[in-house]
Amino acid sequence: MKFSELKKMKEKDLNSLLSQNREKLRELKFNLARQKVKNPKEIKGVKKTIARILTLLCQKEN
Numbered sequence: 768m769k770f771s772e773l774k775k776m777k778e779k780d781l782n783s784l785l786s787q788n789r790e791k792l793r794e795l796k797f798n799l800a801r802q803k804v805k806n807p808k809e810i811k812g813v814k815k816t817i818a819r820i821l822t823l824l825c826q827k828e829n
Contacts, residue, residue, distance in 0.1 A: 770819055785820045
């Protein structure tokens with residue numbers, strides 16, 4: 768998800784999206800260990816999305 772799209776979202780929506788992405792990352796890591804991931808680069812994308820959300824949440828907090 769792009770940063771500009773995330774900026775438009777409310778804090779409640781960002782928190783729910785954050786929890787969804789963390790769950791997705793956890794599942795991807797388990798599947799990677801079992802060698803069932805078709806695209807390992809997807810993990811990197813999910814991590815970046817989590818970082819973007821956390822950055823926005825910190826900015827909105829201040």
